[in-house]
Amino acid sequence: MNGTLEAPNLDVAFLALSDPTRRAILARLTQGEATVMQLAEPFAMTQPAISRHLRVLEDAGLIARRAEGTRRPCRLSKTGLDTIDQWLAMLRDALSKNYDRLDALLVTMKSGNEEEIP
Amino acid sequence: MSKMTIKTEGDRFVVVTRRFAATPEAVYRAHTESKLIQKWMLGPEGMTMPVCISEARPGGKIRYEWTNPVGGGFYLTGEYVELTPFSRIVHVERMHFPDPTPDNHVETRFEADSDGTFMTMRMTLPDAKTRSQMLATGMEHGMEASYVRLDNLNLAQSCHVPTAR
Helix, strand or coil, rough: CCCCCCCCCCCEEEEHHHHHHHHHHHHHHHCCCCHHCCCCCCCCHHHHHHHHHHHHHHHHEEEEEEEECEEEEECCCCCCCCHHHHHHHHHHHHHHHHHHHHHHHHHHHEEEEEEEEC | CCCCCEECCCEEEEEEEEEEECHHHHHHHHHHHHHHHHHCCCCCCCEEEEEEEECCCCEEEEEEEEECCCCCEEEEEEEEEECCCCCCCCCCEEEEEEECCCEEEEEEEEEEECCCEEEEEEEECHHHHHHHHHHHHHHHHHHHHHHHHHHCCCCCHHCCCCCCC
């Protein structure tokens, strides 16, 4: 598997990822497909504002939308992100944090003060 | 420190490696003694581990319970299979959300190297359904922390996880 971003234009992808709302939308979509209404819910934003963010993500190849009647549910695009990459990224993040904490603990253990760690 | 590597091995395994500036004995103890485990194995930011049972002998029980300040949480149960102080731990574990995920077989090795310990952890890759469940749970229990974490992610991390395939 090649997890490299296959966006037509890397600048477009970088720009799409440079906004915290758009990154939060991507995080929400790791749970599965969602409608604009569902995506707008956690934010103090109008649906048109969310739709503009979605268009940027779609142009960058990070999400895909399909037509379902009048709704156009969004999902993470296979070309952009893959569940296994998402899961590994989450695992990597949790483990990195764990091991950074373990580094600190090991320093304290070495100095013989392990009982004093809060 | 970015000394950690994580990669898939075939369709079934994930291999994590990490270096520590301490003896294999210290790193092994931090992985098996509950008072030490509780201080670092906390996962996403904001979680604590109020319950930690680690009976470090073959057949011994493992139970870790995590909770966050808003009352969310999940737990892990497992059993030790083999222990070789201070170089190798084999155990089985499963997460409960509260439904249990399939068993994850984990082998953790600690090798002395010049400046400390080199750890290799080999675990079973969860199936697609379990992965989605874990992602959903991670989001549910740490939405705010997830946003913060995503803010800190660089593009290389969010879009390119090295895999062995």
